[in-house]
Amino acid sequence: MRTLPLALSAVVALAGCSAQPAQQASVTSLAAVQVQEQATRLIEARVPRNATLASLLRAHQVSDDIVNHFVEAAKKQFDLRRIRADRPYRLQVGLDGAIREFTYQIDADKFLKVVGGDDKAADALPDYDVQVLPYEKHKALMSIRGEISREAPSLIAAVNVAGESISLALEFARVFEGEVDFGNELQPGDSFEILFEKVVREGEFGGYGDIVAARFTTSGRSFEAFRYAIPGQKADYYDRDGRSMRRFFLKSPLKFEPRVTSGFSFRRVHPVLKTARAHRGVDYGAPSGAPVLSVASGTVTRAGWTGGGGNSVYIKHDNGYETRYLHFSKIASGLRAGMRVSQGELIGYVGSTGLSTGPHLHYELLKGGTHVNPLDEHRKLPPGQPIPSAALAAYVEHRDRQAYRFAGAPDRPLGQLARAVTASPGPVAGN
Ligand SMILES: [Zn+2]
Numbered sequence: 001m002r003t004l005p006l007a008l009s010a011v012v013a014l015a016g017c018s019a020q021p022a023q024q025a026s027v028t029s030l031a032a033v034q035v036q037e038q039a040t041r042l043i044e045a046r047v048p049r050n051a052t053l054a055s056l057l058r059a060h061q062v063s064d065d066i067v068n069h070f071v072e073a074a075k076k077q078f079d080l081r082r083i084r085a086d087r088p089y090r091l092q093v094g095l096d097g098a099i100r101e102f103t104y105q106i107d108a109d110k111f112l113k114v115v116g117g118d119d120k121a122a123d124a125l126p127d128y129d130v131q132v133l134p135y136e137k138h139k140a141l142m143s144i145r146g147e148i149s150r151e152a153p154s155l156i157a158a159v160n161v162a163g164e165s166i167s168l169a170l171e172f173a174r175v176f177e178g179e180v181d182f183g184n185e186l187q188p189g190d191s192f193e194i195l196f197e198k199v200v201r202e203g204e205f206g207g208y209g210d211i212v213a214a215r216f217t218t219s220g221r222s223f224e225a226f227r228y229a230i231p232g233q234k235a236d237y238y239d240r241d242g243r244s245m246r247r248f249f250l251k252s253p254l255k256f257e258p259r260v261t262s263g264f265s266f267r268r269v270h271p272v273l274k275t276a277r278a279h280r281g282v283d284y285g286a287p288s289g290a291p292v293l294s295v296a297s298g299t300v301t302r303a304g305w306t307g308g309g310g311n312s313v314y315i316k317h318d319n320g321y322e323t324r325y326l327h328f329s330k331i332a333s334g335l336r337a338g339m340r341v342s343q344g345e346l347i348g349y350v351g352s353t354g355l356s357t358g359p360h361l362h363y364e365l366l367k368g369g370t371h372v373n374p375l376d377e378h379r380k381l382p383p384g385q386p387i388p389s390a391a392l393a394a395y396v397e398h399r400d401r402q403a404y405r406f407a408g409a410p411d412r413p414l415g416q417l418a419r420a421v422t423a424s425p426g427p428v429a430g431n
Contacts, residue, residue: 040100043091047104053080056089063097070099070114073128078112098126108206110134139197139209143406148190155182158192168196168208170255174344175214175225175237177251178383183259190218193406210235213402226399230391242395244384248317250295250344251378253325253363258284261360264373280371281324281364288329288359290350294341295323295378303335303347309362310354313347322369326362327353 043060051059053074057067074080083104092100102114116128146162148155159169172194173182197209216223225245229235237245252258262283298317306312311328313335329351341347352359365374387395 039095041093041095043093044088046086046088047083049085051083051085053083056083057091057099060091060093061097062093062099066097066099069126070102070116070128073116074102074112074114074130077130078106078132082106099128106132108135108201109137135201135206137199137201137206139199141195141212141405142198143193143195145191145193145406147188147192148186149188153186153188155186155192159194164194168194168211171196171208171211172214172216174255175211175245176216176223178245178247179223180216180218185218187218190216192216195402195405213399213406215403215406224403226395226402228387228395228398230387230395238387238395238399240399242387242392242399244386246343246384247378248296248319248381249374249378250293252284253292253295253323254284254286254290254350254361255293258286258361260375261285264371264375278371281326281362282374284361284363286350286359286361288349288351290361291346292325292328292348292350292361294343294345294347296321297340297342298323300335300337300339300341300347302337303331303339304337306354308355310356311348311351312354315341315347320368322366323374324364324366326364327351327356327360329353329359 041060047056048059054067054071057070058064062070071080087105089102089104091102094100099114099116101116102112104112106112110132112130113133114128114130116126144159144162144164146152146158148158152158152161155173156166156169159165159172172192173180176182193215194211195213196211199206199209210227211225212227214225224240225237226239227235228238239245260282262279264279264282266278292313294315296315296317298315298321300313301316301322302312302314304311306326309324309326311331313325313328313331315323315325317323325347327350328348331348332346335341335347350359350361356362363374365372365377367377
């Protein structure tokens with residue numbers, strides 16, 4: 001109640017340049033809005049487990065006939081089985097018990113909005129206006145810089161200090177994985193700069209877009225990567241000289257430098273069978289459920305149960321290579337033999353199915369039908385293809401424009417994207 005006089009005087013002041021009767025009108029209509037708002041209950045919460053739209057509304061003392069009518073209207077636009085636990089919703093109920101407005105977040109991109117409950121005909125059930133609407137989103141171009149220090153000894157920690165989260169750190173590591181071993185080679189004083197897109201939805205963080213450019217400096221050497229699309233091709237990362245950062249194989253099928261718990265050998269004691277057997281792949285220690293990616297593009301030749309291998313995926317690649325991924329807890333949904341997968345595509349999740357003592361990924365690489373040591377073979381492959389000379393001049397121009405935008409130039413206008421915000425706290429104190 002105390003805010004009301006304040007709000008009214010604000011309206012009068014704003015309307016100061018218009019004629020007297022108009023002023024009166026805005027004062028009256030604002031007062032009416034205030035009264036109407038006070039006459040509703042606003043509930044903002046998350047969907048409880050096992051709830052339906054109907055049970056959700058009943059829990060807020062909405063009467064059965066209103067609930068039924070509302071559900072009938074809503075399901076014409078939206079499959080109500082897609083109401084999920086823990087998603088936010090907002091419900092506005094009038095003191096007469098009618099639903100004025102209901103919104104429900106379907107996913108990161110869209111929401112269900114139902115407006116109704118006009119009390120002009122108190123005895124009739126109201127008509128509802130049901131819509132599935134996209135959230136208003138925009139991408140902001142951001143830049144951060146940070147440094148590895150004793151306090152922030154890992155890339156994830158240092159990115160965190162710079163105000164961003166683990167998924168940006170993982171993406172950054174992916175960009176440079178052919179060049180830098182972020183698990184073992186980091187030292188205090190190593191620094192990074194990242195120019196990236198941040199999705200803002202309804203004023204809130206809505207995930208990361210692409211890393212646009214990145215730089216990593218270690219022991220006086222700088223690695224740079226710029227995202228660029230050669231005309232007619234998909235965007236990819238290139239180094240300063242225009243060589244593709246992409247290798248034939250990813251460094252590993254897991255994100256962020258997994259630990260090798262058992263290497264490739266022609267003879268070792270099998271942990272389950274207790275007999276000496278060759279270990280024709282490498283085991284990576286990883287928690288159950290960790291996503292597994294195809295190390296190269298190719299065709300799935302097998303996606304299913306393989307006895308000792310449990311849930312397994314086999315993929316055939318160019319140049320006579322084949323990769324095998326064993327012991328999945330779950331194969332990626334919809335993945336089947338005969339399908340094409342691209343490099344870095346999700347194929348399943350770490351598990352311990354088949355002959356396995358605990359969650360890990362057993363990974364094999366075959367060349368011309370013979371098992372080879374994947375760690376050696378991945379390392380041996382040549383660096384990426386260069387940008388064709390016809391496209392090089394345009395690339396260089398693009399590269400220099402992006403490099404100019406690295407952190408440290410926060411107020412510079414940033415072309416087609418929104419303005420840059422520097423989230424950097426500056427260089428982290430080292431030792
Ligand atoms: Zn193994």
